[in-house]
Amino acid sequence: MLNVISINEFESLIENIPEVGGEYIDILDSHGRVLEEDIFSRVNIPGFKRSAVDGYAVNSSSTNFCDSENPKSLLLRERINIGEIPKIFLKDTECSYIPTGGMLPKGADSIIMIEETEVIGEEVFIYKSVNKNENIVKENEDISIGEEILSKGTVLGASEIAVLISIGLTSVKVKKRVKVGIISTGDELLEINEQIVVPKIKETNGKFLNLACIEDGCISKHYGIIKDNKEDIRYTIGKALEENDLVFLSGGSSAGNKDFTKDVIREFGEVLFHGLSVKPGKPTMMAKCKNNKYIVGFPGHPLACIIVYKFVILKLINKLYGKPNEEIIKKLEFGENYYKKTDRDEYLAVKIIENKVYPIYAKSSAMSTIIKCDGVVRIDRDIEGYTKGEIVNVISLMR
Amino acid sequence: MLNVISINEFESLIENIPEVGGEYIDILDSHGRVLEEDIFSRVNIPGFKRSAVDGYAVNSSSTNFCDSENPKSLLLRERINIGEIPKIFLKDTECSYIPTGGMLPKGADSIIMIEETEVIGEEVFIYKSVNKNENIVKENEDISIGEEILSKGTVLGASEIAVLISIGLTSVKVKKRVKVGIISTGDELLEINEQIVVPKIKETNGKFLNLACIEDGCISKHYGIIKDNKEDIRYTIGKALEENDLVFLSGGSSAGNKDFTKDVIREFGEVLFHGLSVKPGKPTMMAKCKNNKYIVGFPGHPLACIIVYKFVILKLINKLYGKPNEEIIKKLEFGENYYKKTDRDEYLAVKIIENKVYPIYAKSSAMSTIIKCDGVVRIDRDIEGYTKGEIVNVISLMR
Numbered sequence: 001m002l003n004v005i006s007i008n009e010f011e012s013l014i015e016n017i018p019e020v021g022g023e024y025i026d027i028l029d030s031h032g033r034v035l036e037e038d039i040f041s042r043v044n045i046p047g048f049k050r051s052a053v054d055g056y057a058v059n060s061s062s063t064n065f066c067d068s069e070n071p072k073s074l075l076l077r078e079r080i081n082i083g084e085i086p087k088i089f090l091k092d093t094e095c096s097y098i099p100t101g102g103m104l105p106k107g108a109d110s111i112i113m114i115e116e117t118e119v120i121g122e123e124v125f126i127y128k129s130v131n132k133n134e135n136i137v138k139e140n141e142d143i144s145i146g147e148e149i150l151s152k153g154t155v156l157g158a159s160e161i162a163v164l165i166s167i168g169l170t171s172v173k174v175k176k177r178v179k180v181g182i183i184s185t186g187d188e189l190l191e192i193n194e195q196i197v198v199p200k201i202k203e204t205n206g207k208f209l210n211l212a213c214i215e216d217g218c219i220s221k222h223y224g225i226i227k228d229n230k231e232d233i234r235y236t237i238g239k240a241l242e243e244n245d246l247v248f249l250s251g252g253s254s255a256g257n258k259d260f261t262k263d264v265i266r267e268f269g270e271v272l273f274h275g276l277s278v279k280p281g282k283p284t285m286m287a288k289c290k291n292n293k294y295i296v297g298f299p300g301h302p303l304a305c306i307i308v309y310k311f312v313i314l315k316l317i318n319k320l321y322g323k324p325n326e327e328i329i330k331k332l333e334f335g336e337n338y339y340k341k342t343d344r345d346e347y348l349a350v351k352i353i354e355n356k357v358y359p360i361y362a363k364s365s366a367m368s369t370i371i372k373c374d375g376v377v378r379i380d381r382d383i384e385g386y387t388k389g390e391i392v393n394v395i396s397l398m399r
Numbered sequence: 400m401l402n403v404i405s406i407n408e409f410e411s412l413i414e415n416i417p418e419v420g421g422e423y424i425d426i427l428d429s430h431g432r433v434l435e436e437d438i439f440s441r442v443n444i445p446g447f448k449r450s451a452v453d454g455y456a457v458n459s460s461s462t463n464f465c466d467s468e469n470p471k472s473l474l475l476r477e478r479i480n481i482g483e484i485p486k487i488f489l490k491d492t493e494c495s496y497i498p499t500g501g502m503l504p505k506g507a508d509s510i511i512m513i514e515e516t517e518v519i520g521e522e523v524f525i526y527k528s529v530n531k532n533e534n535i536v537k538e539n540e541d542i543s544i545g546e547e548i549l550s551k552g553t554v555l556g557a558s559e560i561a562v563l564i565s566i567g568l569t570s571v572k573v574k575k576r577v578k579v580g581i582i583s584t585g586d587e588l589l590e591i592n593e594q595i596v597v598p599k600i601k602e603t604n605g606k607f608l609n610l611a612c613i614e615d616g617c618i619s620k621h622y623g624i625i626k627d628n629k630e631d632i633r634y635t636i637g638k639a640l641e642e643n644d645l646v647f648l649s650g651g652s653s654a655g656n657k658d659f660t661k662d663v664i665r666e667f668g669e670v671l672f673h674g675l676s677v678k679p680g681k682p683t684m685m686a687k688c689k690n691n692k693y694i695v696g697f698p699g700h701p702l703a704c705i706i707v708y709k710f711v712i713l714k715l716i717n718k719l720y721g722k723p724n725e726e727i728i729k730k731l732e733f734g735e736n737y738y739k740k741t742d743r744d745e746y747l748a749v750k751i752i753e754n755k756v757y758p759i760y761a762k763s764s765a766m767s768t769i770i771k772c773d774g775v776v777r778i779d780r781d782i783e784g785y786t787k788g789e790i791v792n793v794i795s796l797m798r
Contacts, residue, residue: 027591028591028606031610031613043595045766045767046600046764047595047597047598047600048597048598050598050764052762052764081586082585082586082587082598083585083586083587083588083598083599083600084587084598085597085598100699100700101587101600101699101764102598103597103598137762137764141762141764141765142764142765142766142767142768143767149767149770150770157610157614158606158607158608158609158610158611158613158614159607159611159705159766159769159770159796160770161606161607161610162603162604162606162607162610162701162705162766163603163766163767163769163770165591165601165602165603165606166600166601166603166701166766166767168595168601170591170592186481186482187480187481187482188481188482188483188500189482192426192427192564192569193569196442196446196567198446198447198484198502199446199447199449199481199482199483199484199501199502200482201445201446201482201500201565202564202565202567203564204561204562204564204565205561207427207557207560207561207564208557208558208560208561209557210557211430211556211557211560211561212557212558214430214557215556215557300499300500301499302561302565306558306561326797328727328795328797363451363536363540365445365449365451365500365536365540365541366540366541367444367541367558367561367562367565368444368541368542368548368562368565369541370558370562371548371549371558371559371562396727397558398725398727
């Protein structure tokens with residue numbers, strides 16, 4: 001008897017699965033990793049008052065009523081270098097040259113832009129008045145002490161890492177990488193370098209799962225194609241379970257294989273479900289093993305395997321990382337009538353033609369559908385389909 | 400005199416820059432690489448007529464008028480194994496067991512699902528009629544000989560590679576990876592492991608550019624922080640130009656530095672522009688060197704550096720790869736009035752609150768803006784801003 005569950009039930013099922021633990025790593029090694037903790041700044045950025053322009057640091061009151069007709073001259077005391085502390089405490093009659101990013105000297109409260117001045121010998125003529133704080137970047141203008149910078153679950157990209165470096169971090173606590181072991185089974189499957197001899201076919205599900213797991217931040221290892229032999233399958237699952245957090249099986253669909261893959265999975269853990277009420281992807285199964293490890297059996301049909309990975313099992317991976325499931329969605333008009341059964345959710349691959357959405361009618365074996373489509377529409381279980389003109393959400397497959 | 404150009408002029412400028420060349424690599428090494436050629440299939444997929452279900456291969460005419468009241472019995476001749484060629488040429492009175500994916504035997508034209516049958520001894524009772532081709536996957540149902548599978552410029556992800564493996568490819572011609580050398584200059588800059596001592600600051604632009612180039616498919620090397628010294632800068636630019644296709648300079652903004660960076664760039668190539676009429680990002684420059692190599696000088700202000708990379712210079716990288724510039728865009732309502740000058744294009748970082756777009760007012764030094772914002776709105780040069788309620792395009796920074 002199959003224990004078939006819906007996508008919603010799957011989502012409830014994984015809700016209580018604990019996340020993987022964290023580890024401190026060097027900030028420069030954190031690219032693509034997931035934050036394990038909220039990050040608060042312990043410093044102000046820039047951390048001191050700096051100039052926003054090239055110009056002269058002055059006390060604003062000394063520029064009162066200056067204009068091109070009535071310039072005032074100030075004594076040039078110092079040429080401040082960027083990265084250095086100014087030496088001179090300015091009096092009202094004095095000024096210092098300051099470059100963009102330079103530190104504001106004591107006695108000054110504003111910067112007059114170089115374009116509004118003229119230097120003659122030791123004197124700087126000021127042709128415009130400035131207000132207090134004009135052309136100054138405040139100590140905490142970018143980031144304030146105590147401010148939350150990034151939250152747990154964020155994937156660290158180039159921008160995030162640059163900001164973390166700016167606040168002085170040298171290491172960061174991230175989620176340990178989820179390890180996935182992938183096993184392909186099936187006597188009909190050929191390796192990449194083997195000649196296609198009908199009716200054998202190239203193994204692609206394992207290759208897809210391996211690369212997709214890498215794209216989604218996991219460490220992934222493909223254990224190769226295991227022949228339909230109970231002992232070999234048992235041995236390989238055991239090894240993969242020892243070395244990984246998740247074991248993904250892409251079953252060959254020969255009759256014998258189906259049975260003993262299922263039997264072997266039972267030996268290693270408790271079957272949580274055997275069957276998903278989703279199209280495509282019904283023959284998906286999942287078992288819970290000891291130490292919070294899981295085995296997922298993927299459908300053998302390639303399109304079903306890809307859809308189930310991207311729209312179902314990726315949620316499990318994201319849950320382990322404590323990462324939100326982000327989908328890029330476009331709202332567009334359906335271009336024709338489309339009917340479906342109300343016994344299951346459906347992930348329908350679609351083409352977008354002149355901003356209208358058209359279904360691609362494909363069997364779940366037709367893998368190329370995933371690269372021919374412009375996105376996927378999820379149609380909930382109890383919905384009978386869409387009529388021409390209805391607005392639907394197209395989920396992008398763009399990464 | 401600055402040779403300042405607009406974003407549109409920049410786009411015209413790079414239009415004729417030649418793409419990088421191609422190389423054949425192993426298909427399993429092609430993850431993330433860019434296709435150099437259109438790919439057409441030389442085979443049909445699946446390549447033979449296969450069963451879409453578990454059942455019995457029959458000649459459909461032998462099932463005419465079968466139903467549960469009037470079953471017909473057929474002699475079971477063979478249990479076809481997946482991946483093997485059927486041995487028996489079926490007569491009308493015969494059938495063979497066939498698993499999902501199994502090859503259709505000669506003499507059969509359809510499959511009756513196992514659920515519609517009953518086996519008694521050597522005989523299979525058929526409880527339903529089937530039509531010709533029912534439950535059969537055609538030879539070219541997924542992919543036909545001569546069909547275009549993927550086009551030049553496509554980035555190869557897990558799905559694309561799986562499809563290429565399915566059609567028998569063992570290697571693939573991809574663009575050579577663009578090599579980028581990154582040089583940071585500025586006496587005020589500190590390395591990650593150096594203690595922050597005001598008014599010095601952590602170097603972040605080089606770190607950002609290095610990781611961003613990796614995200615965008617380049618091989619990137621950071622030559623570190625070079626002190627403001629003409630000879631050192633000249634030597635490092637020369638070395639980086641020799642080793643890379645592009646050299647990115649993130650200038651410190653000390654007065655001396657600005658001048659000699661510009662002078663040194665001139666020694667290596669022809670300055671194409673010096674200044675972009677864009678906010679933020681004006682102090683951007685680009686020079687053409689020999690062998691189709693380019694030097695880009697980025698603005699020193701961190702937010703400007705990031706915006707110029709993501710929205711301007713990334714177009715140059717994509718052009719070298721022959722890759723389209725794909726942006727994820729959301730159409731949303733502007734939440735307040737916003738005015739700008741009409742002398743330049745603007746990339747405005749925005750927050751989305753309850754589906755409305757609000758500008759973030761930030762100086763171009765405020766790097767954290769890029770991780771606080773929900774996206775960026777490009778406001779064209781001659782547009783004076785937006786009024787509350789106007790619909791704008793928000794470009795996502797999600798990768």
